[in-house]
Amino acid sequence: MVCVxxxxxxxxxxxxxxxLTCRSLSRDLEIIVVSEExxxxxxxxxxxxxxxxxxxxxxxxxxxxxxxxxxxxNVLLGYRVVEASSGVARVRPxxxxxxxxxxxxxxxxxxxxxxxxxxxxxxxxxxGVFKLRDLRDAQAIRRWALRSKSAAIYGSGFLGLQVADALxxxxxxxxxxxxxxxVMPTILDQDVASRIKSxxxxxxxxxxxxxxxxxxxxxxxxxxxxxDGFEVDCDMVVLATKVKPRVELAExxxxxxxxxGGIVVDEHMETSVEGVYAAGDCVEVKELVxxxxxxxxxxxxxxxxxxxxxxxxxxxxDSYPGTTLTALxxxxxxxxxxxxxxxxxxxxxGLDVVPVTVEGPVKGGYYPGKALVKLxxxxxxxxVVGVQCLGEGAHxxxxxxxxxxxxxxxxxxxxxxxxxxxxxxxxxxDPLIEASKKLLEEVKP
Numbered sequence: 001m002v003c004v005x006x007x008x009x010x011x012x013x014x015x016x017x018x019x020l021t022c023r024s025l026s027r028d029l030e031i032i033v034v035s036e037e038x039x040x041x042x043x044x045x046x047x048x049x050x051x052x053x054x055x056x057x058x059x060x061x062x063x064x065x066x067x068x069x070x071x072x073x074n075v076l077l078g079y080r081v082v083e084a085s086s087g088v089a090r091v092r093p094x095x096x097x098x099x100x101x102x103x104x105x106x107x108x109x110x111x112x113x114x115x116x117x118x119x120x121x122x123x124x125x126x127x128g129v130f131k132l133r134d135l136r137d138a139q140a141i142r143r144w145a146l147r148s149k150s151a152a153i154y155g156s157g158f159l160g161l162q163v164a165d166a167l168x169x170x171x172x173x174x175x176x177x178x179x180x181x182x183v184m185p186t187i188l189d190q191d192v193a194s195r196i197k198s199x200x201x202x203x204x205x206x207x208x209x210x211x212x213x214x215x216x217x218x219x220x221x222x223x224x225x226x227x228d229g230f231e232v233d234c235d236m237v238v239l240a241t242k243v244k245p246r247v248e249l250a251e252x253x254x255x256x257x258x259x260x261g262g263i264v265v266d267e268h269m270e271t272s273v274e275g276v277y278a279a280g281d282c283v284e285v286k287e288l289v290x291x292x293x294x295x296x297x298x299x300x301x302x303x304x305x306x307x308x309x310x311x312x313x314x315x316x317x318d319s320y321p322g323t324t325l326t327a328l329x330x331x332x333x334x335x336x337x338x339x340x341x342x343x344x345x346x347x348x349x350g351l352d353v354v355p356v357t358v359e360g361p362v363k364g365g366y367y368p369g370k371a372l373v374k375l376x377x378x379x380x381x382x383x384v385v386g387v388q389c390l391g392e393g394a395h396x397x398x399x400x401x402x403x404x405x406x407x408x409x410x411x412x413x414x415x416x417x418x419x420x421x422x423x424x425x426x427x428x429x430d431p432l433i434e435a436s437k438k439l440l441e442e443v444k445p
Contacts, residue, residue, distance in 0.1 A: 003030050005104060006313055007089055009081045009249060010111035011035035012044060013299050014280025014306040016062055018109050019073050021310035029314065032074045032103065034081050036094050037134060040065060045299055047138040048159075052166035057139060083252055084108060107275050107313050110250055110263060111306065114243035114281035114297060119154055120179075121225075123216035128236045132163060133243075141238060145170050148235035152176075152225050154213065156183040160240030161196070161331040164205060167238075168332070175206040175232050177225060182209055186242075187327070188336075189343045191357065192374050192388045200332050208232065243297065245282040258284035260295045267319035269309035277313065279305035286322040288406055289341055289385055290349045296323040325386075326402040328395045337398025340386030340405045343376065352379045353386075356438045360431035362392045364423025373397060375411070375435040382410040382443040387432070397432045411439040 006022055006029050008015045015033055022029050035041075042060040050057045068075045076091065079098075083090045089108070092100045116131045123129045128148075130141050141163075145151065150173040153164045160176065161184070168174045178185065182193040183200075197207050213227045216237060225232040245262045247255075256264045256272035262284030269277050280302040287294045296302075301323045311318035326339040346353045357374045361367070371391030377384055387401040404414050415436035421428050 003028060004106045004313075005030045006032070006107045006109065007081075007084075007103065007105035008033040008109045008111060009084075009089075010113055010280070010282075011037065011041045011075070011077075012111060012113050012280060012302070013041070014113070014302040015109070015111035016041035017303050017306035018111060018277075018279060018310045018313075019068075020071075021307050022314055023071050023073060025311060025314035025316055027072075030074075031072070032076065032105070033068075034076045034079050034089075034091055036078070036080050037136075038078045039135060040068065040075060040077065042135055044134070047132065047135065048162040048166040051138050051142045051145065051163070052169040053142075054169070057135065060135070081249055084249065085253060107277065108253075109309055109313070110255070110271070110276065110278040110282060111280045112246040112249060112282045114295075115246050116239060116243050117241045119213070119239055119241055121213045121215050123222070123237070126216055126218045126222050127220055128218070128222040129216055129239065130237065131239050131241075132159065141236075144236050145172060148172055150175065150234045151236045151238060152232050152234040153238050153240055154225070155240035155242070156185070156207075157187060157240060157242065158184070158327065158329050158336075160238075161200070162329060163238050163240055164200065165331045168203060168205065172235075173204070173206075175208065175234060176200070177208045177211045177213065177232055179212050180209065183207065186344075187338060187342070188388050189355070189374060192372065192390065195372060195390055196331075196334070196336070199334055203332050205332075206232075243281065245284075245295065247282060250278070250282070258293050260284045260293055262293075262295050265305075267308075267321070268312045268317070269305055269320055270312065277309040279309045285320065287341070288322045288324050289346075289383075290351065291322065292349050294323065294325065296325060298323075298325070298327050300326060321406070324402040324405045326398055328398060334390060335392060335394035337389040337394035337396075338387065339398045339402040340384070341376065342386055342388065346376060346385055351385060353377060354379050354439060354442045356435050356442070358431050358435040358438060360429070360434055361427045362431070363425065363427060365427065367423060371397070371431050373431040373435045375401070375414075375432070375439055377411045377439050377443050379443055382412060382440075384409050384411060384414055389432075393426075397430070400432065411436045411443060415440055 156178040308320040
């Protein structure tokens with residue numbers, strides 16, 4: 001049997017999952033992973049917990065170096081693929097040590113991930129300003145934080161809030177700076193975001209919204225962020241800006257890019273260039289409500305995309321249907337869970353949605369604890385469009401709605417779901433079911 005050479009570029013969750021799935025499906029594949037980082041794959045989602053000291057950095061690695069050797073996966077660390085075409089890739093060390101070389105491949109997988117977008121203000125030459133994308137960034141942030149008293153976080157998405165939580169746990173005075181009108185502005189509707197803002201302010205975090213920063217000031221080390229009519233004093237700044245797909249290598253290959261800037265793939269995760277696949281934060285996929293192209297950039301999607309790519313490479317035909325945009329977090333003691341579209345994105349995609357917000361008990365009525373659910377449905381069809389959940393069990397409610405979206409449920413379908421009951425675990429009528437019942441009165445299922 002001819003040995004097929006698979007070259008995987010990138011070693012985040014997508015690259016890791018491609019390599020392991022290829023190996024689990026076939027012992028006949030020669031698998032090579034090239035990573036710019038000096039260390040093997042790790043759980044990027046856990047970096048903020050290592051910054052806070054809740055876990056050790058060494059515990060974030062997904063497998064040991066010995067594991068890859070025993071599995072027959074050749075991992076080349078500290079190298080960058082600078083060019084690839086016609087089955088030949090050129091790799092170059094990221095440091096001055098080592099020389100450029102070439103390697104052949106039969107199948108190429110682009111798992112190049114994403115990179116932070118630069119903020120709209122100048123900070124070059126000033127120490128104490130950090131981006132957070134990889135392990136080295138996180139280690140540098142922790143070292144600096146341990147000798148600091150205050151920190152400004154620029155950006156209030158999932159990453160920004162998790163960094164804020166981590167630094168707060170280290171005892172720093174935390175200041176959250178968001179250029180848009182609410183926290184988590186592209187994730188949550190404003191009414192739900194205002195709840196999160198109140199919660200984190202209750203922990204002593206200063207929140208600045210509509211805060212347009214002009215520059216980071218300081219002699220050698222950062223001292224403050226300065227904007228129109230405000231100053232935020234700080235000993236360090238963490239930039240938690242949005243990220244964009246890393247597509248430089250894809251462009252050199254002539255791979256088609258989509259309207260989002262991500263790599264266009266078919267249902268098999270193959271790009272416009274035959275034999276070249278892509279998965280993870282660098283790809284454009286469809287969301288399952290309107291089938292519009294999006295950048296999912298969430299771990300759960302990356303892993304599933306990677307498995308599909310690997311399966312097809314190994315000769316096991318599989319397909320990726322699209323993403324429900326489900327994302328979870330827990331910050332300042334509060335669970336956040338989302339799935340599908342929010343009101344703003346629904347409107348941009350041409351949907352007429354009806355929202356309903358319900359706050360109710362998460363256990364038997366005589367036990368403490370409440371959760372908030374904001375459920376959205378299409379006005380004309382009653383189809384479930386999205387959900388935003390806060391409080392205990394938010395991760396379960398969002399995951400349930402994720403499946404409802406994938407299956408094309410209406411609110412009537414959702415309202416009829418029979419969930420479990422126990423006074424210590426779940427109420428007779430969960431807030432999600434209550435929201436579904438309330439929406440039934442306003443839509444046409």
